[in-house]
Amino acid sequence: MHAPQAKPKPGKPIWPKIPAPFVRAMLAGHSALGLAFAALIYLVCFSGAVAVFTSEFNRWEQPTAPVLHSVTPAAVGAAFDEVLAKNPKAHDLFIRMPEPALPRLSVHGDDAKGGEHTWFADASGNIVAEQRTPWSEFQARLHTALHLPGTWGFFLVGLTGVALLSSLVSGVLSHPRVFKDAFAFRWGGSKRLQEADLHNRISVWGLPFHVVVSLTGAFLGLSVLIVGVLAMVVFDGNREKVFALFSGPPVADDARPAPVIDVARGLAVLQAQNPKAGFNYIFVEHPGETGQHMSVNRTTPGKLSRGEIIIVDGNAKVLGPAGFESGNLGMAIYSSLTPLHFGWFGGWPVKVAYFLLGLGLTAVTASGVAIWLARRRDKGRPAPRWERVWVAFCWSQPLAYAVSAIVALLAPGVPPVAVWGGVTLAANACAFLWTPATLSIRLRLASAVGLALVALVHLGLNTGRTVDPVAWILDASLVLGAGLLAASVWASRRTAQV
Known part of the structure; x- marks a missing residue:
């Protein structure tokens, strides 16, 4: 008989043990950043997911070209x-x-x-x-500049990218087991814990993508500021000399x-x-x-x-x-920022992946605020008005996009940004009428109807004279999106009845 072998000693963990005060500080910073920029991050992420298909929407909006x-x-x-x-x-x-x-x-x-x-x-x-193509131009500018005058919009979007990147870093550092628990879920318990698990899991699964889009977005958005600083330091404030370098x-x-x-x-x-x-x-x-x-x-x-x-x-x-291709490494990196940020490389597979990952990042942002509000409620300090406002704002965007697209198709002279803004405000006003659950269900249902109507209106206007096949693909995708939203409403109602 052989003597029993001693159990091998466990190896050292890959990550060093993080002190509890540091974790608490990171969690506090993560919450503060997320709350301060929540609405902007959500809007930039949602609009960015749609902006991946800017070229395709150009073709869809005027399919007879x-x-x-x-x-x-x-x-x-x-x-x-x-x-x-x-x-x-x-x-x-x-x-x-x-x-x-x-x-x-x-x-x-x-x-x-x-x-x-x-x-x-x-x-x-x-x-x-x-x-x-007023609607395609509207949605692209909403992501890149929020339709703000001058360079303020680009600067604010770039600052939002910095806030998002900082939130990602602080979020990872505030959860020492986030990678170890990448596939762990606590189903059947507290809804807040389920949402927290989903928030953390999506964050980890898409972390490389999240870092890339936030970093490149920050650089692109703040490029105007970078040019201004470079002009002051090197060229006595002459911005034209900076642009001449490129x-x-x-x-x-x-x-x-x-x-x-x-x-x-x-x-x-x-x-x-x-x-x-x-x-x-x-x-x-x-x-x-x-x-x-x-x-x-x-x-x-x-x-x-x-x-x-x-x-x-x-x-x-x-x-x-x-x-840009024959110069130094810096020029090559600068030239790669836009395709890396928008997924404009690799064709349809990459664009679809960017779209889904972008929606995932949007969901992470929405759930992050929802978790914070649920934690307040569990501690006896509920904020019911903010809960309703946040739900209304999040689900206002699919509806606002759909209605603005319908108006752009039927009345191209009406500015889509005005329609989008009006629908967003109207949806947020509903926060004073219904509970968060009712708001979520009704706005999702309205968004589903809106997306289906976009496809139907587009088909009605272009049937028999459409040349570009991408138009049919996007119409089918809109109907699919409407179906998924309607299915989510049905699932929510079924869960509420159980």
């Missing part, structure tokens, strides 16, 4: 020339090339009266329609008249140099002047980047790149 998977330099040049002819004194024009997410050729410019317009072109470069080889301003730049020729030269590259957009500055030039965004397959910017002068001579 030509779908072009490729285009010739001659067609691009023809579209540019036709738009410039509408206002020969235009200061600059922006040409958007077809790409997988947005397979359309469009030209943006101003008219003789100073108004700005975007026109769609067909495969031959003929202008066929003016772009009218603009590529400089072209001297020269307002003397000259033959209009040949966009087709310049693009053909770049295509000959890089036959496998794609081209996202062309920004033509000062057309018809000696100092005219164009900045061409060239994408390289397989690179996580917004693309390289190539400067071409008025004689179709390539002056060189700005350095």
Whole structure:
């Protein structure tokens, strides 16, 4: 017989033991940050999940525009020339090339009266329609700038990203067992404990995504502030010199008249140099002047980047790149921020994953405040008004988005932001009428009806003349979303009856 072997001593834990006072301090900071920025974080997360599909919503909102998977330099040049002819004194024009997410050729410019317009072109470069996508533009700007004037919106969104990142870090540090208990649930007990477990589990499962979007969002939102500080420190407050660092080889301003730049020729030269590259957009500055030039965004397959910017002068001579792909590591990182933040790489699978993870982060934010309110109630210090207001605010957003989309489809002249704001206020006013449970059920049901109506209205307006198949996909997705919300209402009522 062999002598019984001694049990091996347990190894040292991966994480060092965290002192209890430190954990309490982190938890207090986590709660304070979450509460201070709760509404902003929720709104930015929800709007960000929707903004992942900005290109697709552009196609959905105007599905009759030509779908072009490729285009010739001659067609691009023809579209540019036709738009410039509408206002020969235009200061600059922006040409958007077809790409997988947005397979359309469009030209943006101003008219003789100073108004700005975007026109769609067909495969031959003929202008066929003016772009009218007010709702897509509304939801994108709501996420990036909250529709606030000037740079205040970008700054506030960036600050919200910092608060979210800080909340993530403090949340992890305030729960020493958060990774060990990543798959532990306490079902059947206190509702607050169930919500706390779900809050912590979703936070851990999506932690890499949460860190990436909050960090990149903070950088993008605060970039205006960063530029301002850099200008003061290095260039005596001259912001133009800071922007010049990212603009590529400089072209001297020269307002003397000259033959209009040949966009087709310049693009053909770049295509000959890089036959496998794609081209996202062309920004033509000062057309018809000696100092005219164009900045061409060239994408390289397989690179996580917004693309390289190539400067071409008025004689179709390539002056060189700005350095986003060929420059230093800092330029490459900066160029990757936008695709990393929005999930604009990897096609539909990545976008769907970003959307679901974004909704998960939205749910984490909503449940965090709900847990804090439930804890107050358990301690004998309930805040029933705030409970109702928070439920109303959270479930107001799907409804406000749906109603604003319906109005945008039926009355494009009505600003979607006004409709969104009105519905949000009306939904929050309902907090004075119903209990939190009733608010949740009724607003979810209203949102389900709203999403279904968006799809039905869109189908009614475009049946028989829709060209872009993405429109059908989004309509089906809206109906699916309506069904899931309705199912959640049914589940809530069934649970309440048990």
